[in-house]
Amino acid sequence: MNMQDWSIEDGGADETTDTRPWVVNVKSELSRIDVEAECPDKTKRVIWIEINDNHLVAHCFDPLHDEPVNVRITMSGITIDSDDRGEKPLNYDTARYERMEAFVEQMARLTTPEEEFDARKGEDGTVNDDGVTYDDADEMVSDMSDDRLCDEYGAFMKLVREAKELVK
Known part of the structure; x- marks a missing residue:
């Protein structure tokens, strides 16, 4: 035709x-x-x-x-x-899409408590920190200092603010 x-x-x-x-x-x-x-x-x-x-x-x-x-x-x-x-x-706005993609890549480079636990795990499957033994990542996180938790929360809030800017 x-x-x-x-x-x-x-x-x-x-x-x-x-x-x-x-x-x-x-x-x-x-x-x-x-x-x-x-x-x-x-x-x-x-x-x-x-x-x-x-x-x-x-x-x-x-x-x-x-x-x-x-x-x-x-x-x-x-x-x-x-x-x-x-x-x-x-x-989609290509520049915006690329900023979002870079943001997701930045977030993916951050470590999780589970990854930190696995990286520090000993032969017996536990993490020993200052004489305290942790059997899993949740137990390790529950014993983190207030300063560390505040720093982690601050980093998380920074990411939330960046995400809010991207979706405007």
Whole structure:
């Protein structure tokens, strides 16, 4: 079939609108639909549509990249991703998304009490701190000094404030 820019039929075409038709072929199978569009300049655009992990996924190929951009439509949203272009939610401010991603990475670098306990665990499976033996991380945390707990709380509140700034 042939297709043209929608603005031609709608009356919104101007002098920059390419009025030449595109040749579009649609092929359907039980597990996928392929759409291949040959542009007037003889380049091709390809969309491969499938259902994957309960998402409707459109794999979109352009002539300049080997990897597609994948548009994933879930029950609660739409994301786009690509192996060679990163992953970003659709309609998000890219700079904001990158700040959020950096924030999550910063939080992921913090250690948890369980990680601290495991890193200090002796051969008998306990942590000995100043003559006191702890059998698990909860017991170790319950015996932390008020200064340490206040410092941890202060660091947590700093992260909460940063998160609130990101979602404004």
